[in-house]
Amino acid sequence: MFWRRTDLPVDSDSLGRFLPGIVAFMVYLATLALAGVMILMEATTTWQAGLSSTMTVQIAPEADTGGGLPAAEDSRVQSALALLRRLPDVARADVVNDEAMTTLLEPWLGEFTAVEELPLPRLIDVELRNGAEIDALGLAELLTAEVPEATVDDHRVWLDRLARLARAVGGLAVIVLVVIGAITVTIVIFTTRTTLAIHRNAIEVLHLIGAHDAYVADQFARRALVLALKGGLVGLALAVSSLVGLAYLAARIESELVPDIAFGPLQWAAILVLPLVVAAIATLTARGTVMRALAKML
Amino acid sequence: MTFDANDSIVRFENVGLRYGLGPEVLQDITFELPPASFHFLLGPSGAGKSSLLRLMYLALKPSRGLISLFGRDIATTPRDDLPALRRRIGVVFQEFRLLNHLTTFDNVALPLRVAGIRESEIEKHVRELLAWVGLKDHVNARLPTLSGGQQQRVAIARAVITRPQLILADEPTGNVDDRMAMRLMHLFEELNKLGTTLLIATHNETIVRRLGHPRLHLEDGRFVDVDSDVSSSEEKTETTATRKAPKRSRSARFPAGSAHRQGTP
Numbered sequence: 279m280f281w282r283r284t285d286l287p288v289d290s291d292s293l294g295r296f297l298p299g300i301v302a303f304m305v306y307l308a309t310l311a312l313a314g315v316m317i318l319m320e321a322t323t324t325w326q327a328g329l330s331s332t333m334t335v336q337i338a339p340e341a342d343t344g345g346g347l348p349a350a351e352d353s354r355v356q357s358a359l360a361l362l363r364r365l366p367d368v369a370r371a372d373v374v375n376d377e378a379m380t381t382l383l384e385p386w387l388g389e390f391t392a393v394e395e396l397p398l399p400r401l402i403d404v405e406l407r408n409g410a411e412i413d414a415l416g417l418a419e420l421l422t423a424e425v426p427e428a429t430v431d432d433h434r435v436w437l438d439r440l441a442r443l444a445r446a447v448g449g450l451a452v453i454v455l456v457v458i459g460a461i462t463v464t465i466v467i468f469t470t471r472t473t474l475a476i477h478r479n480a481i482e483v484l485h486l487i488g489a490h491d492a493y494v495a496d497q498f499a500r501r502a503l504v505l506a507l508k509g510g511l512v513g514l515a516l517a518v519s520s521l522v523g524l525a526y527l528a529a530r531i532e533s534e535l536v537p538d539i540a541f542g543p544l545q546w547a548a549i550l551v552l553p554l555v556v557a558a559i560a561t562l563t564a565r566g567t568v569m570r571a572l573a574k575m576l
Numbered sequence: 577m578t579f580d581a582n583d584s585i586v587r588f589e590n591v592g593l594r595y596g597l598g599p600e601v602l603q604d605i606t607f608e609l610p611p612a613s614f615h616f617l618l619g620p621s622g623a624g625k626s627s628l629l630r631l632m633y634l635a636l637k638p639s640r641g642l643i644s645l646f647g648r649d650i651a652t653t654p655r656d657d658l659p660a661l662r663r664r665i666g667v668v669f670q671e672f673r674l675l676n677h678l679t680t681f682d683n684v685a686l687p688l689r690v691a692g693i694r695e696s697e698i699e700k701h702v703r704e705l706l707a708w709v710g711l712k713d714h715v716n717a718r719l720p721t722l723s724g725g726q727q728q729r730v731a732i733a734r735a736v737i738t739r740p741q742l743i744l745a746d747e748p749t750g751n752v753d754d755r756m757a758m759r760l761m762h763l764f765e766e767l768n769k770l771g772t773t774l775l776i777a778t779h780n781e782t783i784v785r786r787l788g789h790p791r792l793h794l795e796d797g798r799f800v801d802v803d804s805d806v807s808s809s810e811e812k813t814e815t816t817a818t819r820k821a822p823k824r825s826r827s828a829r830f831p832a833g834s835a836h837r838q839g840t841p
Contacts, residue, residue, distance in 0.1 A: 285675065285686060483673050486635055487734075488663035489690040490656075576637055576658070 284497045293473040298509030305513030305553045308458045315451040318444045338427040339397035354425045355400045374401040466563040495568040502564035510553025584608035585773040591641030602797045614768045617777040619794035625777040633667045666735035668745035676719045684733045724751040745776045
């Protein structure tokens with residue numbers, strides 16, 4: 279049976295001394311990295327869902343004209359409109375008419391009827407189809423190519439940049455997770471080798487009285503599992519308290535942009551599974567290392 | 577000695593052994609141990625006795641020559657089959673090689689556990705054997721608390737607990753007085769009567785002379801015919817070989833309390 283007592287000395291070898299600490303540290307880092315990925319993913323979805331499905335295209339007035347041409351006569355406005363209306367994701371694109379402009383400007387300029395006398399930018403109100411995933415940055419580039427004075431006035435533009443940043447950071451966090459796994463494997467290999475050297479006599483005796491390699495390797499694997507689980511739980515506890523502390527700080531900042539650090543059951547499951555994954559890595563690594571070392575014996 | 581591969585427990589043919597690039601510590605070793613034979617392995621320190629034993633208990637591969645155990649050529653036996661062969665060999669190591677962190681009981685139980693015997697059976701067998709070697713009161717003792725002689729008996733108990741077909745002992749009486757040495761030798765003789773093949777390396781001339789079993793004499797890594805004893809030992813080998821080993825049933829037990837009886841020769 280796997281859980282049987284061990285024939286090896288269990289105290290004060292390097293496996294017992296170092297493994298729990300290393301695993302605790304690795305689980306701590308891995309949990310924070312994973313939590314970071316999940317918070318970012320959550321945040322980008324929230325930001326995107328929170329946006330209205332409209333945006334505004336703004337076309338600056340030509341410098342040499344005293345006042346703006348009527349929208350219908352401005353070729354730039356017309357070509358921008360034409361471009362926008364050709365796009366499949368655009369449900370509607372309309373020039374904001376002078377009356378609406380007047381209303382918009384009223385709070386700043388007061389009752390002022392000669393809007394067309396002023397060099398005001400032309401605004402195009404764009405409404406997107408429901409659920410359209412438009413690449414705002416790409417659209418802006420497209421428009422500028424056609425009409426150099428056009429700017430897309432949209433949260434999407436910087437949100438897209440933010441989303442790209444978030445994805446990059448998320449990718450980094452995934453790399454961090456992989457690196458943590460690799461470091462755990464390396465450290466477990468070296469600790470197991472040191473421990474093998476310490477237990478050399480006991481292992482040789484087991485070998486010479488007819489133990490199969492698996493008999494010895496399983497004893498190491500069993501110990502590695504128990505030690506790694508202990509360390510993993512400590513690391514998890516530390517990581518969760520750090521996250522709770524962060525959540526508390528984030529809640530106090532009261533900003534729309536600071537994401538909520540509140541996990542759903544799936545995310546909690548992922549966090550709880552982490553120490554188990556690290557423990558499994560440690561166990562299999564220890565077993566493999568011992569098997570390889572024993573294979574060198576006759 | 578006759579060569580009959582199917583019969584002998586151990587067979588060496590022109591075996592040589594060197595460590596690394598060093599000189600051969602064993603040269604042209606050719607011999608065989610018939611079933612139920614009892615041999616002493618003699619020779620000065622450094623003659624290669626321990627190396628020879630290490631080859632026999634499969635701790636080392638020979639540099640050349642053929643070794644077969646229980647009729648199986650070691651060189652062609654797959655590595656996975658070697659543990660099964662090792663379980664048929666009981667070894668009393670010169671330096672005991674007991675596990676100091678385990679109790680007397682656990683040390684003796686180790687070969688059974690390694691072989692996957694049920695714990696309930698282990699309990700009975702180990703207690704019986706420990707009583708037989710006079711360690712009834714030290715069953716749960718930590719190894720370092722035992723005297724050298726007691727540890728030696730633990731080592732011997734561990735070697736015989738699985739009722740191996742072949743017992744190899746390297747100076748098994750080195751740490752005990754002559755009285756205890758004789759007692760342990762009688763234990764070995766008892767096992768030999770039950771059909772176990774034994775090879776015992778020793779310096780103890782008194783015991784060798786008293787028991788009169790055939791001798792193998794090593795000097796500088798070779799077997800030598802030192803004196804007339806060898807020819808007589810050859811004869812005795814034959815006798816041992818032809819002596820019918822008593823039928824062993826799996827339920828054969830160590831007679832209870834016989835250790836005490838054997839203590840008074």
